[in-house]
Amino acid sequence: MTQPFGARLHDAMRSHGPLCAGIDPHRGLVESWGLTYDVRGLERFALTCVEAFAGRVAAVKPQSAFFEVFGSRGVAVLERVLTELREAGTLTILDAKRGDIGSTMTAYAEAYLGEGAVAPPDALTVSPYLGYESLRPAIDLADRTGRGLFVLALTSNPEGASVQHATRDGEVVAASIVRGAAGDNAAAHGRGELGSVGLVIGATVGTAVQDLGLDLVGAATPVLAPGFGAQGGTVASLGSTFGAARGQVLAASSREILAAGPEPRRLVAQTTRVAESLRA
Numbered sequence: 098m099t100q101p102f103g104a105r106l107h108d109a110m111r112s113h114g115p116l117c118a119g120i121d122p123h124r125g126l127v128e129s130w131g132l133t134y135d136v137r138g139l140e141r142f143a144l145t146c147v148e149a150f151a152g153r154v155a156a157v158k159p160q161s162a163f164f165e166v167f168g169s170r171g172v173a174v175l176e177r178v179l180t181e182l183r184e185a186g187t188l189t190i191l192d193a194k195r196g197d198i199g200s201t202m203t204a205y206a207e208a209y210l211g212e213g214a215v216a217p218p219d220a221l222t223v224s225p226y227l228g229y230e231s232l233r234p235a236i237d238l239a240d241r242t243g244r245g246l247f248v249l250a251l252t253s254n255p256e257g258a259s260v261q262h263a264t265r266d267g268e269v270v271a272a273s274i275v276r277g278a279a280g281d282n283a284a285a286h287g288r289g290e291l292g293s294v295g296l297v298i299g300a301t302v303g304t305a306v307q308d309l310g311l312d313l314v315g316a317a318t319p320v321l322a323p324g325f326g327a328q329g330g331t332v333a334s335l336g337s338t339f340g341a342a343r344g345q346v347l348a349a350s351s352r353e354i355l356a357a358g359p360e361p362r363r364l365v366a367q368t369t370r371v372a373e374s375l376r377a
């Protein structure tokens with residue numbers, strides 16, 4: 098791999114605008130496309146998305162759960178999605194929110210980020226709520242293979258604050274996650290580049306970034322901001338939520354784009370419209 102993930106994401110955001118299109122084939126959406134909710138419907142849905150998104154957005158984020166529902170055949174569809182997007186030159190972020198202890202985290206890291214991974218994404222979402230350092234095997238392996246991570250910091254669901262806004266030893270939990278990512282991105286920051294350890298901060302968190310004093314610019318973290326579109330995040334709210342760090346933010350949207358299917362032409366038009374709104 099030629100460049101680290103942070104640099105590749107920076108280039109993709111500059112070329113296509115800061116949009117990450119989600120592939121979330123849940124039952125309601127699949128059926129609204131006139132497809133049956135089975136592996137064949139899943140495959141048709143997911144490959145239509147690949148066709149519409151490849152080459153048009155900075156990154157694509159398939160949500161693993163919606164493929165896992167169908168067992169090994171669903172996972173095979175997910176692997177095909179990741180492989181086809183890689184071949185098309187579009188970055189992938191697998192949303193699997195993995196997080197575990199020691200040897201188990203090492204196995205998750207090898208499964209998704211290792212040299213021998215079957216269909217590796219360019220980056221993986223991970224949960225630091227077993228402790229930021231529990232992610233060390235994934236952080237180190239991603240660094241060696243040029244891949245990236247997005248670590249949950251402030252999630253878009255209302256329940257998240259009960260853990261993420263809590264304070265321990267005088268430090269807010271989310272701030273400790275930002276501090277961890279800043280340490281791992283320090284070398285990239287020194288070169289004036291984005292690091293490869295990103296954060297997930299919902300587009301819907303309002304003033305929490307400022308209220309909790311999170312220094313995202315200093316941490317040189319790419320920020321994945323789900324909740325753009327269907328959950329209420331807007332171009333204006335991205336500006337007020339992220340302030341000086343707005344240029345690091347990759348807005349993620351699933352339902353708002355996917356609702357335009359199944360007609361490929363309409364899906365492409367909606368993808369382009371949302372990407373343009375963010376680029377502007």
Ligand SMILES: O=C(O)c1cc(=O)[nH]c(=O)n1[C@@H]1O[C@H](COP(=O)(O)O)[C@@H](O)[C@H]1O
Binds near residue numbers: 192
């Ligand atoms: O990690 C994520 O992507 C994520 C984190 C978060 O805080 N909130 C959140 O909604 N997500 C994911 O982002 C997607 C949101 O989809 P829409 O609300 O349809 O745009 C889903 O796949 C969620 O699992």
